[in-house]
Amino acid sequence: MKFVLASYGTRGDVEPYVAVGQELMRRGHVVRMAVSPDQVGFAEAAGLPVVAYGPDSRQWQTVHRELLARLPRNFWQFRDLTRLVREDWNLITHFWDEAVSTLTSLADGADLVFTSVLAEEPAANVAEYYDIPLATLHYFPMRPNGQIVRGMPRRVGRAAMELSEWLAWPLTKKLGDAQRDALGLPKSRSPSARRIAEHGSLEIQGYDEACFPGLAAEWARFGGRRPFVGALTMELPTDADEEVASWIGAGTPPIFFGFGSMPVQSSVDTLAMISAACAELGERALVCSGSSNFTDVSNSERVKVVGTMNYAAAFPSCRAVVHHGGVGTTAAGLRAGVPTLVLPTWADQSIWAAQVQRLKVGRARPISKTTRKSLVADLRSILTAECVARAREIASRMTKSAESVAMATDLVHDFARSRRIC
16 A cells, blocks of 8 residues: 655654654555655655655744744734744745645555644645545644643533634635645635544544543544554664763763753753752753754763763653653653653643643743742652652553554554545
């Protein structure tokens, strides 16, 4: 069979599709991938046939992050905000235009399209055009449910999410209908999320059921079309792993600090805050720079800075993990059974930050509001015996990475096969 995998975003967004793509190819299937230009090299290194579409994801991420940061604090600066809104919309339009043209080409003769949230409306249009099944992957509960919105009855929270979908729909309807018209499809009559569900698409939940207790029962009415598989991570080794393991083994277990693809505003100030907080607590710090620029920062006796590392290998040897709240990093910490402190910057990260607190495996605080004093207090709270024990208990209920990839691949394959037979 032939599978088209379309993802867009940074490494954490693309890695789940690369993992599933590799497994599908290992099973003898034809795979074609589309990813953002900055992730082509990563997919190619994994041995997957890949094409680029849309603008560089880091370019869009920078513009979008600036817009979100300035909107609540500088709403009176209309000229700057108008410029950012226009630039943000132009990048989205660029991506959607290339998404539909790229996927129309790749999906010719395909048995299924498997896509990410950012690309799901263009992908859904293409799948409808070819009359082939669509599968999507969600990194948190995106569809209306009573688990996300707290402080109100579940039915009210669910209704609020449904209303949000309808209110957001006009923002993209014109663009989506233009794509549908070009494909010879009728105009849309409801938000894409509702249409995807009504068409019986497979909506894989790329996180564990244990992370959102009660959600599986709430979605049971969808007849298994929203299965939970756990986070899809590849746990790839890096050149720094041996060095990291040696440093960890030479002293007391450290506290990990990392911010993934979300660069910090000042690497010097951030590291100074981390160093001061850990010195006050008598702890060592292992810092993964990721997309942040720590090149001018030197290591010290108690602080180790590395560019990349294998979280799955290092986290079990850490006292705690502090990070931005990406689904892959959050899952690695939960799987390792160590307490977590989430310092989010984006909305989806804030959802995971809140859930870490609800699960009682850690704390959360926006990184913009984090100081040395607050960091010390938060670390003390998550290093308690109660939090450590709870983290270990949750770890026993998490799906292993290899099992998650195998389950997701089985689901995609079986869904395509069942529709093919019908």
